[in-house]
Amino acid sequence: MRLYCLLLALISANLVNEKVTRVFDATTQLLKTSASVQIRNDGKASVSVIQLSADAFNADKLIFLDAKVGNKKLKIDGNLKASLSSPLEPGQTVTLEIEEIYHGSVKPFPTEIKQADKQLVLVEVNLYYTSPYKTETSTAKINIGTKKTESLSKTGKLEGSAVKLEEKKDFEGGSSQKSRVHFENNSPFLVAERLEREVEVSHWGNVAVTDKVWVKHTGATLKGSFSRFDFQRQDIGPFITEWTMILPLVAKDVYYRDLIGNISTSALRQDYRADETVLELTPRFPMFGGWRNHYTIGYNVPSATYLSSDASKYQLKVPATPELYNEFIIENYFLKFVLPEGVTDVDFKTNFELERKPDESRYTFLDTTGRTVVVFEGKDVSFKHAAKIAVTYNWNSILIFKEPLLAISGWAVFFLVLLFFARMDYSISAPVSADKKKN
Amino acid sequence: MALSPYNSPIDPSLYSTLAFFLMIAGLGSSAYFFVEQVTKSKNVRSLSKDFSLALVSAIFMGLGMMFTMLTVGIYV
Incomplete structure (x- = not known):
């Protein structure tokens, strides 16, 4: 019944977007939008659910959507329905701050270029604000970070390093018209096609993190041969x-290596003010469009940083993604937690979409029953997700003595075997003791 | 649930020192064990002494080996 009421309220909702201001940022490989939408309730009933929409021409490329009222984040479900914390009464207005990220909307065009060519990209967005509701005023701007444009739709006008789209007034919900910009964009189109993060916990005071990264330059592919001299x-x-x-x-x-071995072209420095370590990576070769690279980063962190405990309950709270590079995007994401032997009741909490796979088992040093490996899989995780994960488990702390006991018993067996063979009799002659003869 | 940061039961900065002294003790006692086994005939050795020496060597070698692993970065 309640669901029915909610559905009815949503259908009969008479919402109006009073004023919409959109800013697109196409200066990097990700199309980022921030919109400020003032919504008024013209109906007779109060509304608590607002239907949001992705840009009409980029809807399939949406990887992130976040809406705020003031500083409060709204809950958004899979169908982009945002739930307001307090219902919007008839006649009242509310202002939503909506942030979106599209991956693949900044398309290189032409798709193949020579080594000396500059990269041109094409961005197509909806001139109107995409929404199921009526809109009264809508303005939009696309930041392109350059004055070098190839072509613009008639609905756009270049202003500095941004394209201002025509102001639109009083249009119905669902209106759409393509507005395109073709401009120069040489920013790195670096995409992590695959990332495998592994977090191994040792109750002897260490958390080891390993990131296996497969990156690709997804910009315009290099046509013809590569000349080191020209480069x-x-x-x-x-x-x-x-x-x-x-x-x-x-x-x-910290290590930075690939299949060949250590890659020495990197620099590591600690930034105490920003509370971080900065790792500057130079790959073995410069990456041109369409080129791939694969490397591994690993490091150790003291357990107190990520692991906390209360009696036999443990909580491992880690950033779910590494900050791979500025404004990173990870397409296929795998996360593994290697927990100590004998853990039970493994549970997790995240702030982004993640699927838990069946547990695996792994044997490393001084293991008997195998460590529990908890596996997660995700898709299209970006820097904006600020992905975090907390894994909780139960573990009897007496089990910490298992490893030393195992090592000791191994050596004990070795010495006892020696002792046994040292007491065997290897002589060929009859067992007449030499000691007895002397006496 | 009041969670507090988890630290190792032994301060990790002590691992290398522990590894060094435990290995010295372990290698010393196992050397003594070998010397006993090789130089003396089994008729003059006492079984209880051999056993206790083997046990002491095993304890020192086991702990020494484990802390050596922890020192070099094999977190067991």
Whole structure:
């Protein structure tokens, strides 16, 4: 009955977008939008659920949507329905601050370029504000970070390094018209196609983090051959020569390697003011459009940073994604927790969409029954998600003596076997003791 | 549930020291054990002494090995 009422209220909702201001940011590979929407309730009943919509021409590329009223985050379900904390009474207005991220909306065009060419990209957005409700005024701006445009829709006008879209007044819900910008964008189109993060817990005071990263330059692909000589003379262009990864300040034993071995072109420094360790990575080769790279980053963190306990209850709270590079995007995401032997009641809590897979088992040093490996899988995780995860489990702390006992018993068996063989008789002759002869 | 940061029962900064002294003790006692086994005939050795020496060596070698692993970064 309550659900029915809610549904009825939603259908009969007579909401109006009074004033919409949208700002698109297309200066990087991700299309980021921030919209301020003032909504008025023109109906007779109060409304507590607002239907949001992704941009009509980029809806399938939406990877992140977040809505706020003031400083309060709204709860948003899978169908982009935002629930207000207090219902909107008839005649009242509320202002939503909506942030969205689209992955793949800044498309390189042409899709193939030569080494010396600049990269041009195409962005298409809805001129109208995409919403099921009527809109009274809507303005929009696309930041492109350059004056070098190839072409613009007639509905747009270049103002500085931004394109201002025509103001639209009084349009029905669901209105759409393509507005496009074709401009130069040489920013790194670096995408982590796959990331495997592994967090291994040791109750001897350490949490080891390993990130296996598969990256790709998803910009316009390189046409023709690559010339190292020409590259030496190039200073700007759509190639990627380095990026920066942020690690926790307490990270130690940091390594950066790939299948060949250690990659020495990196720099590590601690930034105490920002409470972080900065890892500047230079890959083995500059990355041009379509090129892939694969590397592994690992480090140790003292257990007190992430692990907390209360009697036999433990909680492991870690950032679910590494800060791979500035404004990173991870397409296929895997997270593994290697928990100590003998854990029970493993549970987790996250602030983003994550699927738990069946547990695995792994044997490492001084293991008998195998460590529990908890596996998670996700898709399209970006820097904006600020992804966190907390894994809780029960563990009897007496089990910490298991490893030393195992090591001791191993050595005990070794010495006892020696003792046994040292007491065997290996002589060929009859057992007449030499000691007895002397006496 | 009042959670507090979890620390190792032994301060990790002591691992290398512990590893060093436990290994010295372990190698010393096992060397003594070997010398006993090799130089003396089994008729003059006492079984209880051999056993206790084996046990002491095993304890020192086991702990020493574990702390060596912890020192070098194999967190068991």
